[in-house]
Amino acid sequence: MQRERPTEFRADDTLDIALRIYQTPVQQLPEDLYIPPQAFAIWLEQFAGPLDFLLYLVKKNNVDLTQMQILPITEQYLAYISELDTAHFELAGDYLLMASTLIAIKTELLLPTSQMSADERDPKAELIERLTDYAQIKTASQRLDNLVRLERDVFLAMVSLPSTDVMAAELPNYSPELLINSLVNMQLQTDYHMHTIKVDIVPLSERIASISRQLSNRGARSFYQLLDKSQGKVGVVVSFVAVLELLKRQLIAVVNTDTPHDSLEQLTLEWLA
Amino acid sequence: MANVGNTEEYRLSIEKISKHIEVLLHASESPLTANMLKKQLLLSNQELELALEALKIRLTESVLSLHETASGYRLQIADHYSPLIQRIFPQRQERLSQALLETLSVIAYKQPVTRSDIEYIRGVTLSSNILRQLFDKGWIVEKGYKETLGRPALLHTTTQFLDAFGLSHLNELPPLPELSKIRATS
């Protein structure tokens, strides 16, 4: 039987396209928001993808999807995307793909008389359809999340089997090979990811660990000091994400220094935990 | 007199069966179906029904409750104790990311789907970690292939998925919002 959680945040029938940054819904962004490129890449990651981001732009401009003027939205999207420099390509592949689609549509619309042949689909209509389909799934996923869920809202009762000495009579001995095989299997497990290969040149977890270590051992350090210079541009971006993550977890804090730190590199951080 | 004796005996035997059912539900790693219980404990329909009734009555006094899910009966901690558990064992409270929920929704509502169907609808490359998590939870399975180039595997949700979300059938999923409404209100 389907039950809904008696929660305050039920999804209502109207579409809710709230922007969330680090799980916190943000009702409105300032009108002329300037987002520095590095931060922008991180900001993009708060969306579930380029369609989610497009929906946000549509919502922000208060546009009816059916009446949607594709051009202004496209230009806004492209303007945001152009903020990404080459160092962030790996963070934004899907966004760039969408950008190319939008450019194609834009070109189409700018052509003086675009004669569409019967079997060719109107790219604008197609995009609107995709956006609508995505919005539908997004709302559905929120409704799914509102259902009473096992291991979040209700819990299985766990009990132990009767005493081991009672059950033990036929308890077999296990071969230690079982253990090592399971670890090997774990490594060999089929990767379900078949389409693209994404190599983490600088693993985020490694940066988080290293920055935590440095700050907890040596006290306050500047962002520049925390960098591993051998990791290059990508290292800077990943380190920045790591710092944001640690700030979010309230493990570190920004030190107020007298000198105004207008550059990221002078940002001084300290260990809190 | 003999009659009263028999009735009492019958009541006792039902009580005993209901205890056996309780033990099996506790010992089992997954929910147990009515058929499984009847077969294993050699019960008639009526006995099973009466025993389950007796179990439910016994549980009203306890901290547990009997639930019937898509894949059978299971014992869970009574709902009103959830806040206590959430407070003391926060690690048991599982949050699902938006990306995972969206992927799961595409599979649940549009099944069977391939990976690229999901990628097309969501507009993003599907991360291996999300599918891995869904497989690991037993919420989705691969079943059959789409007869296109590369014969990609088709993904379906499982009864474990239904169990986890308290549904007894896919048709109990919350309705998909109508496209016309989305168009008008967005």
Added chain:
Amino acid sequence: MANVGNTEEYRLSIEKISKHIEVLLHASESPLTANMLKKQLLLSNQELELALEALKIRLTESVLSLHETASGYRLQIADHYSPLIQRIFPQRQERLSQALLETLSVIAYKQPVTRSDIEYIRGVTLSSNILRQLFDKGWIVEKGYKETLGRPALLHTTTQFLDAFGLSHLNELPPLPELSKIRATS
């Protein structure tokens, strides 16, 4: 008269505490110590003692029993039901799931580890049920805390684990193959 009223109230509050203890025992992955129960439920020694007594009395009528082990209290199915369980789930004793083995291996080779270490290495969230099974078998224990946020408990394997796998010392575990080698040959 006032006295009687208070006593009745006190009895009710002890009954309520004992139900909360029962809930926590059902929800906990590891056995719960007296200290843990006192701390989490803000109990005095006397309240804990009386509540455990009340719980034991309530359980005499049930299929479960309260068990005190070296590492704390846990609820388990009464011993006399073990033939029933063995008859119906003969495989429950022998079959170790892949997920359980992986978790156990990570603990065995990387100990001491926290729950999140295991999740990080395996790349999936750890189900409470698996940890519970490992604690039940007496193969792992919590000992000490990692000095990070939340002070998560550290998990170690036990001598019972060594016994079950026919080892006399941890250094007899098969050597860990180098991951790079595995990848290269796969």
